[in-house]
Amino acid sequence: xxxxxxxxxxxxxxxxxxxxxxxxxxxxxxxxxxxxxxxxxxxxxxxxxxxxxxxxxxxxxxxxxxxxxxxxxxxxxxxxxxxxxxxxxxxxxxxxxxxxxxxxxxxxxxxxxxxxxxxxxxxxxxxxxxxxxxxxxxxxxxxxxxxxxxxxxxxxxxxxxxxxxxxxxxxxxxxxxxxxxxxxxxxxxxxxxxxxxxxxxxxxxxxxxxxxxxxxxxxxxxxxxxxxxxxxxxxxxxxxxxxxxxxxxxxxxxxxxxxxxxxxxxxxxxxxxxxxxxxxxxxxxxxxxxxxxxxxxxxxxxxxxxxxxxxxxxxxxxxxxxxxxxx
Numbered sequence: 001x002x003x004x005x006x007x008x009x010x011x012x013x014x015x016x017x018x019x020x021x022x023x024x025x026x027x028x029x030x031x032x033x034x035x036x037x038x039x040x041x042x043x044x045x046x047x048x049x050x051x052x053x054x055x056x057x058x059x060x061x062x063x064x065x066x067x068x069x070x071x072x073x074x075x076x077x078x079x080x081x082x083x084x085x086x087x088x089x090x091x092x093x094x095x096x097x098x099x100x101x102x103x104x105x106x107x108x109x110x111x112x113x114x115x116x117x118x119x120x121x122x123x124x125x126x127x128x129x130x131x132x133x134x135x136x137x138x139x140x141x142x143x144x145x146x147x148x149x150x151x152x153x154x155x156x157x158x159x160x161x162x163x164x165x166x167x168x169x170x171x172x173x174x175x176x177x178x179x180x181x182x183x184x185x186x187x188x189x190x191x192x193x194x195x196x197x198x199x200x201x202x203x204x205x206x207x208x209x210x211x212x213x214x215x216x217x218x219x220x221x222x223x224x225x226x227x228x229x230x231x232x233x234x235x236x237x238x239x240x241x242x243x244x245x246x247x248x249x250x251x252x253x254x255x256x257x258x259x260x261x262x263x264x265x266x267x268x269x270x271x272x273x274x275x276x277x278x279x280x281x282x283x284x285x286x287x288x289x290x291x292x293x294x295x296x297x298x299x300x301x302x303x304x305x306x307x308x309x310x311x312x313x314x315x316x317x318x319x320x321x322x323x324x325x326x327x
Contacts (some may be wrong), residue, residue: 001097001101001150002148002149002150003284004148005150006097006100008144008148009104009144010092010093010100010139011092011098012104012141012144013091013092013100013103013107014088014089014091014093016107016111016137016141017085017087017088017091017092017107018084018088019087019111019133019137020110020111021087021088023086023090023107023110023111023238024085024088025087025089027087027091027106027107027110028087028090028091028262030106030145031102031106032314033088033090033091033095033099033100035087035090035288036090036094038121039086039089039090039094040086042086043085043086046083047082047083050080050083053080054079054080057077057078057080058077061077062077064279067302068308070079075104079164091103101152101202102202103162104141104161105160105161105202107137108137108138108141108154108155108158108159108160109159109160111133111134111137112133112134112137112138112158112159113130113131113134113158113159114157114159114178115131115134115157115158116131118218126298129238134158135198138154138158140155140192141154148190150164151163151164152164152202155197160201160202161201161202162197162202163199163200163201163202163204164200165196165200169298169299169302171194172299172302172303172306173193173196173298173302175306176188176189176302176303176305176306176309177189177192177305179299179304179305179306179309179310180192180216180219180220180309182309183220183309184225185220185223185231185305185309186217187215187216188216188217188219188220188305188309189216191212191215191216191219191300192212192213192216192223192298192301192305194209194212195209195210195212195213195216195294195298195301196209196298198212199291199294199295199298204291206288206289206290206291206294206295207278207288207291207294208288209291209294209298210276210278210293210294210297213272213294213297213298213300213301214234214273214276214297214301215274216301217232217234217269217272217301217304217305217308218232218234218237220236220304220305220309221234221237221269221304221308221310222236222237224239224308225240225241226240228237234272234273235273237269238266238269240263240269240289241262241265241266241269241313242266245261245262245263245266245315246316247315248261248262248311248313248315249261249313249314249315249316249317250262250264250265251263251312251313251314252264252288259316262313265282265304265307265313268300268303268304269304271297271300272297272300272301272304275293275297276289277289277293302321
């Protein structure tokens, strides 16, 4: 976290948590934070002082009312505001710098709502209120994150933080997700998005992301190349394409102008399948998946999902004809 961002971010936490002090307590529970007794004692002392001040003002107001005529009596006595909630103050100013991103992430989750769908305007008053509150919370935070060149940004659903993704990969993911869904492989899109979320979260999960990356490719490749296999896997798809190379072609041509073979695609599948180093536990080759490795596999899977969804790997023309004649 840039040093210049910390004071402004703490001020944002103070203002945001004060919107719902009860939820500030839940944030502390979720993050296993404990309010120091000295903070609670200070709050109670301030509360008692303000109660005495309120009693003094009430007595003076009542005395003034007794001297007024019926037409000149004031409507309401003055009210002393309550002291700031100690949990709100602690979240903003008592937490360590390393915890601030978790506090921001949790406040967004608890206090914000997803943007309404364009085709469904927020007619209900409660929904309009939540949209206004979310906008009030998100806009100043977005400005802070952009101006500080933070590695984090607000998630598309507005309910958390995520690491900024390189724009090229982000666009490639959108293309792959759209291609998969339009080709009838909705599960592939869902797995890609889950992998992205796990890799870009405040606390990343590269191992979990790797699992979703493989499932994203399997969701397209298994029904395409192994439609009759009761237990298809990415490894079986790789072996099938490698062993039946003469039956398939790749849309890229070789130097002679002929359709290319599937060697490059098989190599990508091999990287994904064999690079899953923590798939099996207890063996000498078990190695935790690193963040860098998971990000690389997401790039590879994005390309494979796009290629398979677009039928870039398909039966060769003569092989298809022979298959039809055999039938």
